[in-house]
Amino acid sequence: MSIEAYTEKAATLIEALPYLQSFRGQTFLIKMGGSAMENPELVKKVMRDIVFLEVVGVNPVVVHGGGKAISAAMKEAGLEAEFIGGFRVTTPEAIEIVEKTLSDTLNPGLVEMLREFGGKALGVPGTDVFIGERIKGTTDTGERVDIGRVGQVVGSQQEKMQEALNANIVPVISPLASELGTGKPLNVNADLAAAALAKDLRAAKLIYLSDVPGLMKDPSDPDTLIPSINPEQAQQLMADGTISGGMIPKINSALDALKNGVEKVHFIDGRQAHSLLLEIFTKSGIGTEITK
Numbered sequence: 001m002s003i004e005a006y007t008e009k010a011a012t013l014i015e016a017l018p019y020l021q022s023f024r025g026q027t028f029l030i031k032m033g034g035s036a037m038e039n040p041e042l043v044k045k046v047m048r049d050i051v052f053l054e055v056v057g058v059n060p061v062v063v064h065g066g067g068k069a070i071s072a073a074m075k076e077a078g079l080e081a082e083f084i085g086g087f088r089v090t091t092p093e094a095i096e097i098v099e100k101t102l103s104d105t106l107n108p109g110l111v112e113m114l115r116e117f118g119g120k121a122l123g124v125p126g127t128d129v130f131i132g133e134r135i136k137g138t139t140d141t142g143e144r145v146d147i148g149r150v151g152q153v154v155g156s157q158q159e160k161m162q163e164a165l166n167a168n169i170v171p172v173i174s175p176l177a178s179e180l181g182t183g184k185p186l187n188v189n190a191d192l193a194a195a196a197l198a199k200d201l202r203a204a205k206l207i208y209l210s211d212v213p214g215l216m217k218d219p220s221d222p223d224t225l226i227p228s229i230n231p232e233q234a235q236q237l238m239a240d241g242t243i244s245g246g247m248i249p250k251i252n253s254a255l256d257a258l259k260n261g262v263e264k265v266h267f268i269d270g271r272q273a274h275s276l277l278l279e280i281f282t283k284s285g286i287g288t289e290i291t292k
């Protein structure tokens with residue numbers, strides 16, 4: 001390798017230095033979307049980046065989704081996936097499949113990958129962390145309807161997580177909650193669960209990893225990526241329909257998190273190798289950031 005190439009490598013590390021210094025000891029809440037969990041080889045790369053974060057002194061906390069895998073498991077069981085207002089209609093049969101897919105497959109898969117790269121990780125069922133209350137769904141016509149065992153987070157129990165964080169162990173949490181009063185499991189949208197925990201932990205960053213480069217003016221055109229916006233601009237993009245579908249709960253929860261102690265929210269492509277490190281440790285970043 002030429003001396004120029006070596007110098008370039010050193011420059012990359014030096015560019016990261018101020019970030020490494022300022023992020024040491026901070027909590028980053030990383031939401032790993034089900035859309036970015038389809039290809040295990042790509043997921044492994046994200047998990048390696050998370051191990052890197054942990055090694056340089058950041059406290060990463062992972063909340064994962066799994067919408068696509070849950071829908072596939074439901075289909076296999078002969079059930080059709082139905083969503084109302086972005087929430088899965090979760091019948092008694094469906095909650096069993098949701099729990100099984102999250103707890104038996106997706107959560108242990110991520111934990112294993114983190115361990116494979118030398119990271120210390122602990123799988124934590126969301127029911128051990130989140131306290132939830134049942135919510136209704138809102139149809140396109142504005143009608144409020146029963147959507148089964150779906151909840152919103154109303155509180156969190158942090159002992160298990162704090163214990164893990166104190167021991168430099170990365171908690172990997174599934175999007176389930178224990179119903180207040182009954183203790184029964186509730187299905188929670190993972191974007192909302194991640195934001196609720198980011199607020200409770202006063203995380204410095206909330207990072208959404210999904211299957212798009214970031215927030216875009218035209219979701220079908222990566223060249224229209226928006227590198228940075230403020231909450232007012234994000235509201236405007238929701239009002240004019242630029243932001244739709246699965247991006248709506250992310251933006252709403254991002255804005256709520258920013259109002260409640262989280263310093264920055266990032267939207268990045270979980271399928272792009274090292275997008276996490278590039279977003280965090282470079283000046284320009286690679287996805288979209290929302291700052292107050």
Ligand SMILES: Nc1ncnc2c1ncn2[C@@H]1O[C@H](COP(=O)(O)OP(=O)(O)O)[C@@H](O)[C@H]1O
Nearest residue numbers: 033034035210212215216219242243244246247
């Ligand atoms: N303005 C936008 N910019 C980027 N993505 C958008 C936008 N509006 C809607 N989306 C959609 O949001 C999706 C991500 O949400 P979702 O499918 O729920 O992912 P995840 O499983 O990661 O939570 C993208 O695949 C994209 O189709």
Ligand SMILES: CC(=O)N[C@@H](CCC(=O)OP(=O)(O)O)C(=O)O
Nearest residue numbers: 034065066067087088188189190
């Ligand atoms: C109530 C509700 O809709 N829960 C979600 C939980 C998983 C999730 O949110 O996964 P993604 O992040 O991959 O979308 C679901 O059942 O699909």
